[in-house]
Amino acid sequence: SQQGEEDPQALSIQEGENATMNCSYKTSINNLQWYRQNSGRGLVHLILIRSNEREKHSGRLRVTLDTSKKSSSLLITASRAADTASYFCATDASNQGGKLIFGQGTELSVKP
Amino acid sequence: KAGVTQTPRYLIKTRGQQVTLSCSPISGHRSVSWYQQTPGQGLQFLFEYFSETQRNKGNFPGRFSGRQFSNSRSEMNVSTLELGDSALYLCASSLGSSSSAYFGPGTRLTVT
Numbered sequence: 001s002q003q004g005e006e007d008p009q010a011l012s013i014q015e016g017e018n019a020t021m022n023c024s025y026k027t028s029i030n031n032l033q034w035y036r037q038n039s040g041r042g043l044v045h046l047i048l049i050r051s052n053e054r055e056k057h058s059g060r061l062r063v064t065l066d067t068s069k070k071s072s073s074l075l076i077t078a079s080r081a082a083d084t085a086s087y088f089c090a091t092d093a094s095n096q097g098g099k100l101i102f103g104q105g106t107e108l109s110v111k112p
Numbered sequence: 113k114a115g116v117t118q119t120p121r122y123l124i125k126t127r128g129q130q131v132t133l134s135c136s137p138i139s140g141h142r143s144v145s146w147y148q149q150t151p152g153q154g155l156q157f158l159f160e161y162f163s164e165t166q167r168n169k170g171n172f173p174g175r176f177s178g179r180q181f182s183n184s185r186s187e188m189n190v191s192t193l194e195l196g197d198s199a200l201y202l203c204a205s206s207l208g209s210s211s212s213a214y215f216g217p218g219t220r221l222t223v224t
Contacts, residue, residue, distance in 0.1 A: 001165075007187060024169055028214065030209070030210040031210055033212060033213065035215070040149075040218075040220075041117075041217060042199060042202060042215045042216055042217040042218050043202065043204075043215040044215075045212055045213065045215070048211075048212045050210075059210050088155065090155075090213075092209070092210055092222065095170060098143050098145055098160040098162065098167060098206065098208070098209050099145070099157050099168045099214075100145070100157065100171070100204070100213060101146075102154060102155035102156075103154075104154050105154070
């Protein structure tokens, strides 16, 4: 079963705009990780945020985590056509020994 | 550092056969996890190994098995293949619990 849900399922924007994706989960977590996947290829690790952190930045990416609401968001600023991909959140739940539980993903399309 | 490698990249098998997939983790990583990705079920956790010990197992039938060697390389085996086993199989490695997990390119298995 999926731990989380991602919202929206699909997002279409123009180059230069910002893209925001949300992820909700159900249980206590050690950390939450965001990944990108292009056309059924492997997952590219974007960022990890720990349960005691509220916000992290990496280049054009900004991730927030609200453990009281069991939710996270990924913001991509100044989107590029190359950002077109599926984005997944994955939770590393407490006492689950290395198991990641993935959401269903958000399909982002950035039009040039 | 070299990334996670998976072999083979593509595989076509017939129902009833068995298959073995291989994963070489990032140097120094002792945890290896396996995931199955299908359009209908998304990304689902199969199992996780750390220092040759299986620490966690997902809800898959006993036809799915795995092992990890002393050099941290891992293999997964699927016996008596079914059409529904057609999927992208992804391997991830990490330093251990609560660490970032890095994925390989995946093995695309097609069962006919």
